[in-house]
Amino acid sequence: MALRQFSWVRSIRSSAARGEIALGSVLLSLGLLFPLRTSAMSGGEGGDIRLELSPRICTLTTGNTQCDTVVHASWRAPGNESLCLIIVGRPDVKRCWEQYSEGSYSIELVFSTDLVFQLKDLGLQQVLASEVLRVIREAIRYRHKRREPWNIF
Amino acid sequence: MIIAGLGQVHAAGNEDDCEGPTADCVAIGRWNFSVALGAGVRTNPLVNGKDIPLVVIPQLSYYGKRFFIDNLDFGFTLAERGGNTFNLIATPGYDRVYFYRSDLQNFFIGFPNAFEPGTPSLVASGTPGAIKVPPPAPRITYLAGPEWTFKYGPVSGQLDLLRDATGQNSGDEIRAALGIPLLKSVGTVSANIGFTWKSAATVNYYYRVPILYSGSAAFDPFIKLGYTLPLSSKWRFNAFAEYERLGNGIADSPIVAAHGVATVFVGAIYTF
Numbered sequence: 001m002a003l004r005q006f007s008w009v010r011s012i013r014s015s016a017a018r019g020e021i022a023l024g025s026v027l028l029s030l031g032l033l034f035p036l037r038t039s040a041m042s043g044g045e046g047g048d049i050r051l052e053l054s055p056r057i058c059t060l061t062t063g064n065t066q067c068d069t070v071v072h073a074s075w076r077a078p079g080n081e082s083l084c085l086i087i088v089g090r091p092d093v094k095r096c097w098e099q100y101s102e103g104s105y106s107i108e109l110v111f112s113t114d115l116v117f118q119l120k121d122l123g124l125q126q127v128l129a130s131e132v133l134r135v136i137r138e139a140i141r142y143r144h145k146r147r148e149p150w151n152i153f
Numbered sequence: 154m155i156i157a158g159l160g161q162v163h164a165a166g167n168e169d170d171c172e173g174p175t176a177d178c179v180a181i182g183r184w185n186f187s188v189a190l191g192a193g194v195r196t197n198p199l200v201n202g203k204d205i206p207l208v209v210i211p212q213l214s215y216y217g218k219r220f221f222i223d224n225l226d227f228g229f230t231l232a233e234r235g236g237n238t239f240n241l242i243a244t245p246g247y248d249r250v251y252f253y254r255s256d257l258q259n260f261f262i263g264f265p266n267a268f269e270p271g272t273p274s275l276v277a278s279g280t281p282g283a284i285k286v287p288p289p290a291p292r293i294t295y296l297a298g299p300e301w302t303f304k305y306g307p308v309s310g311q312l313d314l315l316r317d318a319t320g321q322n323s324g325d326e327i328r329a330a331l332g333i334p335l336l337k338s339v340g341t342v343s344a345n346i347g348f349t350w351k352s353a354a355t356v357n358y359y360y361r362v363p364i365l366y367s368g369s370a371a372f373d374p375f376i377k378l379g380y381t382l383p384l385s386s387k388w389r390f391n392a393f394a395e396y397e398r399l400g401n402g403i404a405d406s407p408i409v410a411a412h413g414v415a416t417v418f419v420g421a422i423y424t425f
Binding site for chain 1: 171172173174176177178179180181182197210212216218222223224226228230233238242303304309310311313328329330332345347349395416425
């Protein structure tokens, strides 16, 4: 089942098919990984692929300009898929699976604007699923201080 | 005056020109804490009264949309329009600070020692033939009432009409002051002038001596000169000198030795 995994990403924790990673390593070492199926279309165009993010929202409070958090992305498909998880505008982040029906991936990210996570085919041509991690800046309202010339300060 | 002015304004918050943290504006829903570190003193006008050192002066405040806490004062903003603000406030009676070093207001004014009543005495202990008079032992009181504050150009003003709300003396008090920036370059030089008027009931609660003295209403004007220099985003230098003249109703009391109260302070304020 597990034919190949690619990881070009800066990963803090990756739980994606943990067992398969070890198995893949063994198979790689045995030279049994090839030939490969590399089509991302084998799972029915990815129409039913579900991508979930945790957290889905990062709230910036006063004095904080950036979110710094571990983001956990997980996906599930009705059948085996070959695909890659990317973040739009972040070419340093890319995680691929080949012939898996599910996977998850955790990464520590520092960001100040919305992040768009996408699952794409291995050729990165077709978007199979997409989710947005939103950045919300806490709305701070202000009012007048009390004027107090009678007081000590 | 306050009630009349209240009719001229709309509900609080209808026109809020505060869009960020400035000298006049503060974030809603957050605690603000600062502490002044320095050296200073407030004189104690009581006979044998010990002066109040000013070394560490913590300041805290919290502003809700209408409710606010300002050190030991509590308030509710009824209306705000343009430069006028109308509040209902509750504030501690001030004069107790001269009698009790441990009074909470001394915590916000200076550097309180352990419990140490500044109980005045009229004669040295052991004086032959002296009549023993029980010294005043004022309790903590809270005054409540309307407050009008305003900003007219660079000048800010405050007028509080207060009445004892704790049933201790049923006295009245009027506090009024103007804050006037005099010079603004690297730092700011400002002057505050104002007064406190205390009804006879308030004066007597603190300064009456049974058999010997019963006071009348007192008018206490004050003037303060201050200088503030921002040192960084968190620190600013601050120095001020204030003199308050005590009205005759207070100064004539046999437990009062001075006709005025002087305050000086030089230090730095750190805002958290």
